[in-house]
Amino acid sequence: MAMNAPADDDPGRSSLRLLLDPVYGPYFVGNLFAATGIWLYTVTAAVLVYQHTGSVVWVGLTGAVTFAGSLVLAPWAGVLSDRTDRRRLLILGRTLSALSCGGLALWIGIVGDGSTGPWPILVASALLGVSSGLTSPAQMAIVPHLVPAPDLHQAVALGSVTWNIARAVGPALGAAITGSLGAVAACWFTCAGYAMFVLVMLFLRLDEPRRDGDEGDTGSFREGLRFVRGRPDVSRALWAVAALSLAVDPVITVTPSLARTLGASDTFVGVLGSAFGAGSVVAIVALRPLRRRWGLRRTGAVGAVVVALGMFGVGVGPTAWAASVAAFVGGLGLLAASSSLTSQLQQDVPEVFRGRVMALWGVAFMGTRPLASLLDGALAELLGPRPAICLISVTALAAGWWARRDPAAGRLTVRTPGPSLGKTVFRIPNWRSATVTISKSAPTRVADSDQIPEGGRLVVDVDDRTVGVFRFQGALYAYDNTCAHQGGPVCQGRLIPRVAEVLDHGSDRNDLYFDDGDPHIVCPWHGYEYSLTTGRHAGIDAIGLTRYDVNESDGGVYVRI
Structure with missing residues (x-):
């Protein structure tokens, strides 16, 4: 948790x-x-x-x-x-x-x-x-x-x-x-x-x-x-x-x-x-x-x-x-x-x-x-x-x-293949530099499809921002790498299954379990959690990440800012 x-x-x-x-x-x-x-x-x-x-x-x-x-x-x-x-x-x-x-x-x-x-x-x-x-x-x-x-x-x-x-x-x-x-x-x-x-x-x-x-x-x-x-x-x-x-x-x-x-x-x-x-x-x-x-x-x-x-x-x-x-x-x-x-x-x-x-x-x-x-x-x-x-x-x-100095100046990119989301804790094993310039007017190819395997992610620098692209259950999700709390690099944080409660008939908590079908991104700065599939904060629905359009065609992944 x-x-x-x-x-x-x-x-x-x-x-x-x-x-x-x-x-x-x-x-x-x-x-x-x-x-x-x-x-x-x-x-x-x-x-x-x-x-x-x-x-x-x-x-x-x-x-x-x-x-x-x-x-x-x-x-x-x-x-x-x-x-x-x-x-x-x-x-x-x-x-x-x-x-x-x-x-x-x-x-x-x-x-x-x-x-x-x-x-x-x-x-x-x-x-x-x-x-x-x-x-x-x-x-x-x-x-x-x-x-x-x-x-x-x-x-x-x-x-x-x-x-x-x-x-x-x-x-x-x-x-x-x-x-x-x-x-x-x-x-x-x-x-x-x-x-x-x-x-x-x-x-x-x-x-x-x-x-x-x-x-x-x-x-x-x-x-x-x-x-x-x-x-x-x-x-x-x-x-x-x-x-x-x-x-x-x-x-x-x-x-x-x-x-x-x-x-x-x-x-x-x-x-x-x-x-x-x-x-x-x-x-x-x-x-x-x-x-x-x-x-x-x-x-x-x-x-x-x-x-x-x-x-x-x-x-x-x-x-x-x-x-x-x-x-x-x-x-x-x-x-x-x-x-x-x-x-x-x-x-x-x-x-x-x-x-x-x-x-x-x-x-x-x-x-x-x-x-x-x-x-x-x-x-x-x-x-x-x-x-x-x-x-x-x-x-x-x-x-x-x-x-x-501005922490965003000269920021490099992190690219991670990533293990299965079935694990309780997701850690970033490999750190490699890769810079991609994404057009603000049209979708741009940012990676080959096989560079983002199931359960993996790609974090790339853009002209004035950084974007994280995730694959979960075959679908792609893209978010701005900025936490809504204090601007932390949220897309570089751990991925964990959502912690859900089992309630009895009296609405009292009976048990806790990990919901592998709803992974959460955890900001490495202060622990803010966001749903990977919706981008919304785990506890406050009014708070969320900036989401970008992402699609896959011709063996490539495309993002539109």
Whole structure:
């Protein structure tokens, strides 16, 4: 059965009600502990390595190995997320994180932190990178199964808030603990954060949908890449995420050097990171009304511009206080930009591809950090910390451009042979490009008859629209690929049999069954259902899809706009 579609005026539950949810609430708390741990560790490692080496390049190398796992393991992690139990995968990965930090704490406590130089820290950072690479796609892909559809945008925003609360608390906590209690205590605190997340996931029960591989869908990473190449809106969102990651990396990598330039202490590393995170936390207050007024894309674009302005202010700020204020502004923009882009991906990507696309999200946001850290470190050594930060901030403007572009521009086509409609769930196994120009004045041949087999579909681009052609019980049906709800690509959604009720004589529900004679199209964005044979909404007859004339002759299929 398809999920309930949210009404146009249903923004979902408030943040407070969502945090009190028995499923999402514990997940939020556990994720907050784990995210705080990684920021605590990142600052601790940066301070330790800089104390040992006095080199920003070494600090950049430490950040590079910490986030390299998201880049190297992405092909396997995305496939694992689509093939295995995501909850168990998260438990395994975060257990490895806890063991890595606990092992480093034992090493420093027994051997000391000066006799072997920065190498133990690099090893622990690399193991954290491996665990992050394994869990990142699953952690992103599991969010739609934690909450009902109307709550998805707010859940994604709260996920970003989790990360940014951790960004606000973790760096300051890491600097304070390292400065007062030492590196061993900081590592144990990080280990405890990951352990808390593991405990929450052990007791959390989720009803994830089965992800059986349909014919032609092997679940390979290559198929995920093919899907992204065929969806310019998805690929642009991923490029924007990568540009944002590059723009904000100096907050950690270059800050130790910036602190010396401004005459601040080592704790400035934590203060600046906390100011950036605090801005993201405060932004949640204005995010919902902005998103409802401007939409996801415009909100994301404006947020990216604010990130650029904030990071430029960090670079030119004359004092530590001024740089901290600018970091706060940058944090405001980061939440708006990152949560909007992530919401686009969550709602636009079908379940069957979500793990692999979220793996690419991890490559874009976390996997680019190795290159970003090395680049930032090299620029800071060559030009100084301030020019390096100002130069890198320009990449956020590129993120705004990618986020704002019209999703219909350059849209490609999806053609799918499709299995029998007798199956409960219809999945799209093959993604291939094919562009057909359809005349608005006369019927135009769009395909050979055998290209649309029984139970199959063909989705083609036209001059200014996209049309889906379906064959069911020998008849052809053609609809505009635009959902009546919020314009989602409805013809690329799943096909399921209608869920019908059996009523007894008292008009009480007696049973439910699947009516294979009345298949429904389910929009992949918000779950709106439409009858394949009539184009009308399953529950509101006044709502329907735009239908086009379609006929078959001389071995071809013809559509009239």
